[in-house]
Amino acid sequence: MAYRIISPRIGALGAIYEPSEGINIDALLAAGFIEEIATSSPKSARTKTTTEAPDAEQTEE
């Protein structure tokens, strides 16, 4: 979980908040000092795959 600072009493506005040991995160969230920011795992690069149709036998008439 990541947090963003939304009160200058914590630090620079907009900066990522990294809690040190013993910090009560719930209290900071409840009082509006920080907010949660969504963290999404980076998507892996999509590789283009081509599926080839099985070779059709060509017959000459």
Next chain:
Amino acid sequence: MATTTYLSSPNITINSVDLTDQAHAATLTVKYDALESTAFGGSSRVYTAGLGDHELTVDLYMSYAATETYATLAALVGTATTVKVKPASGANSATNPEFTLTGTYLEALPVMNASLGELSSITLTFKGGTYTVATS
């Protein structure tokens, strides 16, 4: 000249929140239980250090505005948190050490202390926790 006069510099944070502008007194007492270790043959009582039992007492002006005193403390009472104090607001150094109590317990919060014609002020006591000093 073994005196230190505090005018406006001391810095205090409670649960990461800088409440320096609301604080007007702070006392951090580092204490270890004295365990008597006097043995037969001794002519005086002697002691050895037991468990640490540190305590921070801080006086704050009360404010119910957003992100001020009450908002900072309301959810902390009855829980453990981290508090930091240092003599001045500059960088940590040997002459400006930062004292930290980690996992210190806030037992009580006076939610209102009103006297006619006076600024409302509260006294908090944080008990216990691990004591550390940072000089860099």
